[in-house]
Amino acid sequence: MLIRTTSALLLLFLLGWVIISCNAVETSTSSEVMYFILIDRFVDGDPGNNAGGVAESYLPYAGHNPEALKHYQGGDLAGVVQSLDSLKALGISMIWISPFLDNSNTDYVGWWPYHGYHPIDFYAVDEHFGTIEDLKILVNTAHNKGLKIIFDMPFNQTAADHPWLLDSTKKDWFHYDDQGQPFDITDWFDQNQIERGELHGLPDLAQENAEVSDYIYNVSKYWIEETGCDGFRLDAVKHIPRAFWEKYNNKIKALAGSDFMLFGEVFWGEAERIKPYLDSGFDFLFDIPGYYAIRNTFNKGGAIKDFSAFYQTTSEVLGGSSFATLIDNHDVARFNVGLGENGWQKQYLALSWLFTSPGIPVIYYGTEYGMPGFDPIAAHGEPQDYLNRLPYPLNPSDMEQSHRRQFIDLTRLRHQFAALSAGQFREVYKDWSVYAYLRYLPHEQLLIILNHYCPVKIKPFEV
Numbered sequence: 001m002l003i004r005t006t007s008a009l010l011l012l013f014l015l016g017w018v019i020i021s022c023n024a025v026e027t028s029t030s031s032e033v034m035y036f037i038l039i040d041r042f043v044d045g046d047p048g049n050n051a052g053g054v055a056e057s058y059l060p061y062a063g064h065n066p067e068a069l070k071h072y073q074g075g076d077l078a079g080v081v082q083s084l085d086s087l088k089a090l091g092i093s094m095i096w097i098s099p100f101l102d103n104s105n106t107d108y109v110g111w112w113p114y115h116g117y118h119p120i121d122f123y124a125v126d127e128h129f130g131t132i133e134d135l136k137i138l139v140n141t142a143h144n145k146g147l148k149i150i151f152d153m154p155f156n157q158t159a160a161d162h163p164w165l166l167d168s169t170k171k172d173w174f175h176y177d178d179q180g181q182p183f184d185i186t187d188w189f190d191q192n193q194i195e196r197g198e199l200h201g202l203p204d205l206a207q208e209n210a211e212v213s214d215y216i217y218n219v220s221k222y223w224i225e226e227t228g229c230d231g232f233r234l235d236a237v238k239h240i241p242r243a244f245w246e247k248y249n250n251k252i253k254a255l256a257g258s259d260f261m262l263f264g265e266v267f268w269g270e271a272e273r274i275k276p277y278l279d280s281g282f283d284f285l286f287d288i289p290g291y292y293a294i295r296n297t298f299n300k301g302g303a304i305k306d307f308s309a310f311y312q313t314t315s316e317v318l319g320g321s322s323f324a325t326l327i328d329n330h331d332v333a334r335f336n337v338g339l340g341e342n343g344w345q346k347q348y349l350a351l352s353w354l355f356t357s358p359g360i361p362v363i364y365y366g367t368e369y370g371m372p373g374f375d376p377i378a379a380h381g382e383p384q385d386y387l388n389r390l391p392y393p394l395n396p397s398d399m400e401q402s403h404r405r406q407f408i409d410l411t412r413l414r415h416q417f418a419a420l421s422a423g424q425f426r427e428v429y430k431d432w433s434v435y436a437y438l439r440y441l442p443h444e445q446l447l448i449i450l451n452h453y454c455p456v457k458i459k460p461f462e463v
C-alpha cells in the first residue's frame with residue numbers, strides 16, 4: 001500500500017511519530033531503473049551467428065536438456081536492438097549488457113563462455129554476439145529512444161587459453177606465487193589472495209603492472225570512443241587492488257565526463273567489507289548486503305524487525321552512499337527459487353521494496369515475467385548458477401503477460417513520484433511482518449506499508 005500525503009497535518013503527525021524512532025537516511029537522487037541482459041540468453045536477432053564459427057558451441061535448450069545451458073543459446077546484440085521498444089515500455093531507463101568482448105573459442109571444463117567473462121580479445125566483439133557495427137547500432141538506437149547502455153567490463157582475468165600466456169614478454173602480466181605458479185584463492189579473508197589468486201581457475205591479470213593498467217585503460221577508451229556508451233559495470237572489483245580502481249576511475253571520468261556512470265561489483269555481503277571501496281571513484285556499488293537481507297526476509301520469511309535492524313546498521317556503515325539495488329542476478333539463484341505457493345506475490349513484494357526504497361533498482365532479465373529459476377545445487381549437485389540463466393520467454397503466457405503489466409505498475413510509480421528515487425527515507429513502523437516508511441521531498445510525501453505475511457497488490461491512493 002502506498003499513501004500519498006498532501007495533508008500537512010497528517011504529515012506532521014507522521015514525522016512527529018518517527019523523529020523519535022530514527023534518523024533520516026541520505027539517499028541518491030538518481031531516477032534511473034536498470035535492466036540487466038545476459039546477451040546470449042536474451043533475444044536471437046540473427047540466427048546466422050548462433051554457432052559463432054564453432055559448431056559445437058551452440059546447443060539450443062529445449063526445456064528438457066539442461067546440459068545445453070552450458071552452450072551458447074543464440075541471443076545477440078541484434079536481438080537487444082529489436083527489443084528496445086519493448087524494454088522501454090517496461091519503464092526501464094538503462095540497460096546493462098553482459099560482456100560482449102570476444103571470448104575464447106573453446107569450452108572451459110565443459111562450459112562455453114556464453115556469459116562473456118572469459119575474454120580472449122579485448123578489442124573485438126564475440127562472433128556469437130555480432131559485430132562492432134551491431135554494438136554501435138545498439139547504442140545509437142537506444143539513445144534515440146532515451147535509453148542508456150552500460151557495458152560490462154571484465155578486467156580481472158582472461159580466457160584460460162589467452163595467447164599472452166605463451167608470450168615470454170608478458171610473463172609479468174599475470175599473477176603467480178613465489179614458485180612462479182598460478183594459485184587458487186583458498187582464504188577469503190586474505191585480501192592478497194583475493195586479488196592475486198585465480199578466480200574460477202582463470203589467469204589473473206596483474207593490474208599493478210603499468211603495462212597491464214595502461215592496456216586496460218586503452219581498451220576502455222577504445223570502446224567509449226567507438227560507441228558513445230553511457231557507462232561501465234566493472235566486474236570482480238574486489239579481486240583487483242583498490243589502488244588500480246582509484247586511478248582507473250579517475251582517468252575514465254576525465255576522458256568520458258562526470259556523467260559517464262561507473263558501477264562497481266564488490267560482491268561482499270558485509271557492509272564493512274564494501275565500505276573501503278566507497279572512495280574508489282565508483283558512482284554506484286551493487287547493494288549485495290541488501291540483496292541478502294531482501295532474500296532472507298521476502299523469500300525465506302525472515303522477520304521485518306530483523307530486516308529493519310539490518311537496514312539501519314548498514315545505513316550507519318554506508319550512509320550517504322549510492323547503491324544499485326537488486327533481488328537477484330546471474331550469479332545467484334533467481335529470487336523466486338523455493339518460493340512455492342504465491343511465489344509471484346512474494347516476489348512482487350520484494351520488487352515493491354526495491355522500487356520504493358533508495359538506490360537504482362537493477363532488474364535481472366525476465367523478472368518482469370516471473371521467469372523461473374532452479375536451485376542448481378538441489379537440481380544437479382553442482383554449485384553453478386546456469387539454471388538461473390534460462391532463455392528469455394519469446395511467447396509469454398497469459399500469466400506471464402499479467403506479471404509484466406503488474407511490473408510496469410511499479411516502474412510507473414517510481415517515475416510518477418520523484419520522492420521514491422530522490423526523497424529521504426524514514427522508517428515509521430515495523431513488527432514481525434509489517435514495514436512502514438516514508439519517502440519524502442519538500443513537495444511530496446509518501447507513506448509505504450509492506451506486509452510480507454499477507455502480500456497484496458500495491459495500490460496507490462491519495463488522502
Ligand SMILES: [Ca+2]
Binds near residue numbers: 044047050074
Ligand atoms: Ca544469434
Ligand SMILES: [Ca+2]
Binds near residue numbers: 052102104126127
Ligand atoms: Ca570468440
Ligand SMILES: [Ca+2]
Binds near residue numbers: 194195196197239
Ligand atoms: Ca585478481
